[in-house]
Amino acid sequence: MSSMSNSEFPPVRKAVIPVAGLGTRFLPATKATPKEMLPVVDKPAIQYVVEEAVAAGLTDVLMVTGRNKRPLEDHFDRVDGLEAALQAKGDQEKLQLIRESSELADIHFVRQGDPLGLGHAVLKGEQHVGEEPFAVLLGDDLIDERSPVLPDMIAGYDRTGGSVIALMEVPHESISMYGCAAVQETEVDGLVRVTDLVEKPDPADAPSNLAVIGRYVLSPEIFPLLHRTEPGRGDEIQLTDALKAQARGDGHGVYGVLFTGERYDTGDKFSYIKAVIQLASRRDDLGEELRTWLKEFVAGLED
Ligand code: UTP
Numbered sequence: 001m002s003s004m005s006n007s008e009f010p011p012v013r014k015a016v017i018p019v020a021g022l023g024t025r026f027l028p029a030t031k032a033t034p035k036e037m038l039p040v041v042d043k044p045a046i047q048y049v050v051e052e053a054v055a056a057g058l059t060d061v062l063m064v065t066g067r068n069k070r071p072l073e074d075h076f077d078r079v080d081g082l083e084a085a086l087q088a089k090g091d092q093e094k095l096q097l098i099r100e101s102s103e104l105a106d107i108h109f110v111r112q113g114d115p116l117g118l119g120h121a122v123l124k125g126e127q128h129v130g131e132e133p134f135a136v137l138l139g140d141d142l143i144d145e146r147s148p149v150l151p152d153m154i155a156g157y158d159r160t161g162g163s164v165i166a167l168m169e170v171p172h173e174s175i176s177m178y179g180c181a182a183v184q185e186t187e188v189d190g191l192v193r194v195t196d197l198v199e200k201p202d203p204a205d206a207p208s209n210l211a212v213i214g215r216y217v218l219s220p221e222i223f224p225l226l227h228r229t230e231p232g233r234g235d236e237i238q239l240t241d242a243l244k245a246q247a248r249g250d251g252h253g254v255y256g257v258l259f260t261g262e263r264y265d266t267g268d269k270f271s272y273i274k275a276v277i278q279l280a281s282r283r284d285d286l287g288e289e290l291r292t293w294l295k296e297f298v299a300g301l302e303d
Contacts, residue, residue, distance in 0.1 A: 007158035012217055013060055014134040015053035018121035019046065020066030020112035025268040036139035037071045038266065041280045044075060045139045045266050047101050052143055054105050056150035058135055061105045062128045064112050064121040076107045117236025122218070123226045131220050133157050136239075138214030140267035142275060147261020153217040156191050162252035163222060163243060165194065166215040168259045172203050178211030179240045181256055194254040197244040199233055212240070213259060221251045 023030030029038060036046035046063075053061055065072060079098060086095045108128060112121050122136055135150060143149055149166050156164040167181055179199050183192035196207060216239070225242040232238045247254040264275035280286050281294070 009158060009161040010132050012133045012135060012154045012157055013058060014129055014132065015058040015061045016064065016122060016125040016129065016134055016136050017046070017049060017053070017061060017139065018064045018112075018118060018136070019072060019139060020064050020115050020121050022115055026272070032068055033071055034066070034068055035267070037075065038272070040142060040264070040266055040276055041283065041286070045142060046072060046075070048142050049137050049139050050076070050104055050107070052145065052148065052150065053135065053137055055145065055148060056135070056154065059105045060108075062108045062110060062125050064124045065109055066112055066115055069109060069111070073109060076101050076104070078102050117231070117234070117238055119226050119229055119237035119239040119242055122239055123223065123237070126223050129220070133217060133219050136216040136218060140265060141214035142264040142266060143215065144262035144264070149215055149257060149259045149261065150217070152190065152257045153215060156255050156257055157217045157219065159188065159191070160252060160255050161219060163219050163246055163254045164217040165243065165254065165256050166213045166259045167192070167210040167256040168213050168263065169209050170211045172206070172209050175203055175206045175209055175211060176200055180206045180208060181210045181212060182207035183210060183256055186255070190258055192256045192258070194247045194256050196247060197240050199238065199240050210256065213263065219252055221246060225249075
């Protein structure tokens with residue numbers, strides 16, 4: 001699917017990144033630090049996510065922050081003292097590393113106030129986003145840069161004017177950990193129409209094995225729907241509930257793009273550890289050494 005430049009709908013230009021969750025699955029690390037600042041190898045998870053948005057052409061980024069936004073703001077800002085010290089040492093390589101994040105994008109911040117759910121966090125972006133489509137990226141999902149999904153999602157929006165979600169096929173018994181989509185094929189390869197959404201269904205009741213992952217391209221139709229969404233599961237305003245209303249409603253609807261690339265989950269401790277090992281083992285600078293060590297380590301476990 002390629003992007004249609006002659007879309008009748010306004011272009012997707014902005015990204016909203018909600019980072020105001022409590023991160024309770026990762027305590028105590030997340031007591032004073034947002035979970036999006038946890039390093040995945042040597043970069044905080046949030047930097048991968050901003051890089052992904054920028055790679056898809058979305059250089060206007062709004063972060064919806066919570067009680068501990070300082071580390072996030074600082075990470076995407078210049079750090080005079082550190083830069084001066086590296087400059088004095090003549091360490092250009094590290095200087096470049098710390099400057100990268102501050103030169104990436106045009107980053108804005110808004111406070112969520114009370115963490116009343118992902119839908120509520122997205123609603124906090126309404127004023128900044130205005131009457132435009134926009135992307136939402138969650139920091140729990142890291143998408144491998146070699147298999148990006150946002151470009152196809154943006155192309156899906158350009159074609160339909162509806163919201164577009166990223167769907168990943170998961171083993172049937174695991175669907176209860178995700179939002180699940182009921183879908184119909186469209187005439188476009190790789191693009192399905194979403195007819196319904198169910199949050200964390202019992203596998204017996206799940207309409208498909210298609211799990212919703214943390215990338216969305218939302219049409220501005222979502223805002224009035226979010227305003228009308230009552231708190232649902234966990235007493236939180238769920239984005240899924242507003243999307244369900246959009247899928248069932250008579251606007252431009254909801255579509256899904258099938259994601260078949262590599263994705264790393266950093267939301268809980270075990271999947272985070274796996275993500276760090278997977279990503280590090282692919283790195284040019286660390287991979288070979290890590291893989292050799294891992295084999296020895298695993299052999300030692302079996303003894
Ligand atoms: P999660 O469901 O992963 O919740 O949020 P959480 O609070 O971050 O983490 P746990 O489950 O307590 O460990 C999904 C995404 O929505 C954001 C989170 O930052 C995360 O990116 N979020 C969630 C908000 O910004 N505000 C909220 O009120 C809730």
